[in-house]
Amino acid sequence: MEQLLAHMEKELIGQRQNVRLLVAALLAGGHVLLEGVPGIGKTKMVRTLSRLIGGESKRVQFTPDMMPSDIIGHVVFNMQLNQFETVKGPVFTQLLLADEINRTAPKTQAALLEAMEEHQVTIQGTTYPLPEPFFVVATQNPVEYEGTYVLPEAQLDRFLFKLNMQYPSYEHERQILQQHAVQLEAEEVLPAPILSVADLLQERKKLKEVVVAESIFDYITTLIRKTRETTRLQLGASSRAGIAVLQASKAWALLDNRMYVTPDDVKTVARPALRHRLILSPHVELEGGTSDQIIDETLAAIPVPR
Template structure:
């Protein structure tokens, strides 16, 4: 796992935290929403991971005219064989890169709901299981950009993490430009898979052995309930959000070669696990407040278990 993380950090300079959170989500069995302006490496991050973990990976470029059947599949009549035939869509993959998911209409976005939650799809009344592991990474441009559709709350809630990718620092940007100068020398050289799908499933089984103390369960429960009590939020975190924080904390501990969860693990995953599940009050939005600020303030107000 350290080898995988090290390779990704070398390829994607300045994105160490987001890379580790992306891999933690894979271990936890959740899905990830990547948000950031165009050209900062969202798609490259996912494609690099797909090469390293093997399995079947597919990419869907979402457009305004895309239909649900373009993703999940459809039934056609085969005139040669004289029977109906099911054509499975690109969703039948271990890793699905849903590129610019907020550029397609809500009807098509909703086609992913059943797949992300139940790992199955229904085509013309027939249910088909998806490959395991099944991991969706969706990218989106910031919602204020032209030609985007806001993802509905039900869709956002299916993502374990929402990761915000920012512009790199001066030093990191300089490294990226230097890296580009030598990129031509290894053009077309894709990394060999480090993990197989079976390896990922074995790593996921280890999560069952990660110990979570009762005091940390209380800590997470208090955090979730506090978000429902503040007047600064129209909508607080759900029970599913609490499960997301718990599962993500265990995955983060496993990435750190520990079989027990600490309060710092909870603090690390709280932002990406909750920021897309909270709806700010109009007053907070007018003042320029963010979900991250409220999460940080809520964590600061809760006694840390010892």
């Protein structure tokens, strides 16, 4: 896991936190929604991860005319064999990059609900299991709204994390330009896989061994419940959100070579695990408030366990 992180951080300059959160989500068995303006490396981040793990990966470019069958598959009649055949869609993979997911209609977005939650799809009444591990990374553009559809709450709730990718700093942007210049001169060599599917599944089993103290359970429960008590939120965090924070905290601890969860782990994953599950009250939106601010204020108001 350390080698995987090191290689990804080398490829994706200035995105260390997002890289580690992406890998933590993979380790925790969750899915990730990547949001950021075009050209800052969202697709590259996922492609780099897919190259470094030994599993199968597929990319789907979502468009307004895409149908659910284009994602999960469909049944066709084979004239030669005189029988119906199931044609499986691109969802039958281990790492699925759903590029610009908000460009397709809600009906097609809903085709991913069963796959993301239950790791299976139903085609013409027959249920098919998806390969393990099954990991969805979806991207969306936060500034372009024409021709896009807002992801419904049920869809957003299927993502463990929502990661916001920002512009790099001056120094990081300079390094990106230098790296690009070197790559243009050299012949491209694709990196060899660092982590196999078997290795990943073995690492996931270690999550069960990560110790969570009673005080941490209290800390997470208090955080979740307080989001429901504030008038600044129209919709607070659900019990599923609490499970997401717990699983993500254990994965973050494991990435830090620890077999126990600390309050700092909870603080680190709280923003990406909760920001897309909270709905702001209208007056807070008008004032320019964000869910990140409310999460930070809620954390600050809760005594940190020792």
